[in-house]
Amino acid sequence: MVVTEENLLPKGDEALADYIRRLRIKQNFTQKELSLKAQIHIQTIRKIEGGQTSRVNQKAKSGLASALGIPAEYLDAATKKVPLETITTFKFCPKCWTAGTTPDQMWTDLRSKYCFACGTALRNRCISCDEPIMSLKFKFCPYCGVNYKFSPN
Ligand SMILES: [Zn+2]
Ligand SMILES: [Zn+2]
The missing domain is CATH 1.10.260.40 (lambda repressor-like DNA-binding domains)
Known part of the structure; x- marks a missing residue:
């Protein structure tokens, strides 16, 4: 098979x-x-x-x-126990995404790894605690409180 x-x-x-x-x-x-x-x-x-x-x-x-x-x-x-789409949909570019808006479809495609606009690696996990991001309605990670757009540099 x-x-x-x-x-x-x-x-x-x-x-x-x-x-x-x-x-x-x-x-x-x-x-x-x-x-x-x-x-x-x-x-x-x-x-x-x-x-x-x-x-x-x-x-x-x-x-x-x-x-x-x-x-x-x-x-x-x-x-x-969540549908895969729930996990893969919340992928976004930490540079271009605006909190509270729906992520661009170009980011949420299962195969996308980098931002189509700026080339930054897409994220679907909290940059700080690595928990999967379950909702982009929130600006901050519910687990550790870090801003999802936070970037270490
Ligand atoms: Zn970008
Ligand atoms: Zn976190």
Whole structure:
């Protein structure tokens, strides 16, 4: 069977445990192989697949994402049980975006990585605490209070 991008997306009501297991089996990894590839402890993988935890830290998340060949956002979608669009829609250019306005469609395209206007890397996470940005109605991150347009330089 051909692996299409569609198959790699979390399904509507799929739990993180089922999602990880499905992708792992699809790629013929054992739990041990996945743990080596993702550089996370096999116990962590057992816990996630056993549904004992839905809290995956950033390091484990990016390890899993690269081992399974998916964007880390897909794991966020499965973890937080929100539609993928909710996560991918809130991508914006920290330079050009004005708080409270709808982000340009050119930014929110799943494949866009850089601003079409100025070339700045697009953001969909808080620059300070790395939590995914869930709503651009807010100017500030609800988790750490940083201004989303904040730039370190
Ligand atoms: Zn820009
Ligand atoms: Zn934050």
